Amino acid sequence: MSLAKRRILLGVSGGIAAYKSCELVRRLRDLDADVRVVMTESATHFLSPTTFQALSGQSVRVSLWDAQAEAAMGHIELARWAERILIAPASADILARLAHGLADDLLTTLCLASAAPLYVAPAMNQQMWAHAATRANIETLRQRGVGLLGPASGDQACGDVGSGRMLEAHELRDAMAASFGDGSLAGLNVVVSAGPTYEDIDPVRFIGNRSSGRMGFAVAQAAALAGANVTLVAGPVSLPTPAGVARRIDVRSAAQMHVAVLDASALADIYIGAAAVGDYRPNYVSAHKLKKRDGAGLSLQLSENPDILTSLSAKPVHPFLVGFAAETHDVANYAQHKLRNKGLDMIAANQVGEGLGFEADDNALSVYWADGAIELPRAAKPELARQLITQIAQCYRASRAG
């Protein structure tokens, strides 16, 4: 991983997580990035500009009205200089100002004046993060293509527990490195399915599964970062669309996912089936809530859903097909069986159950194809997705060359 000579403008806004940004400057510089720090006025109440100046080796700017600094490198010049802008920590206040296009200090002015991709790493109290105003601002920024890095959940400086913790320095450094991508899927159309499917029983109940969608979303993001034009077909999850993903189609049932994937895959080069598609659906969906039948029990008649990957591989012309296999046991055998049985080009298998797989932050994959295999050891899902995409790109190119 290298960020050699990459020009990263780090915006630091007012929040206690600013202390983690000191570490971030060091981690970015470890990869030889050229880092310039701009602080908001509130950030200076937490840390001194001198701290960031010492760590970045560059003078730190705070005010738009600093005549001396403007003479050295004007703010428009600084906006043009940046290849990436990363705001970490991004407070609720700066997210609101960015969402509304304000330019009332140097940092927000730079964000408006720069064509560089903007990434934000929110950090705030969990209640502020959950507030409808913050949710709306995040949605606006997301739709505008701003990259959302985190937040994570856990213990907070204020004593609360919940979502709103800034990601760690190394995670933000990795996201910056990944944001420059390796171009291995440049020019290709890639469809990714992700998340669970829900099969309705009645208006309030359904048959679902424990897929969180996070691995599939990470795969979609990694494909976009590798230069692909990505369509993400998502089951019912409440995850934000990853930065760079061109199109998202939300579906609920396996039948809807089947239609959406087949439609989106008509012109695709690669289809990656990361969704945990329900195998069965109730024969009959009650229009009214089923009532308890005191002691009488209940049997549901289920029919099998069509297999999306098999439908695609049966077509005379189809995309390069990558499946996933989540297994509780005998992972390698089941995965290789699915590779052959479903007519796939590759399959990525993992063990699920007991803290592994669906709800975990990290994962490990065993990847198989007709004449090869690779183990991708346990790593955070975004990093694992990046490695998987590199492998898919290699196998795809080899298959098209042969």
Ligand code: CTP
């Ligand atoms: N899959 C699919 N369509 C389905 C079911 C599964 O395309 N109706 C895809 C999944 O997206 C995944 C792969 O098939 O890429 C394997 O899914 P999995 O649920 O592990 O396998 P199944 O074929 O359902 O087999 P089993 O449930 O018996 O393990």
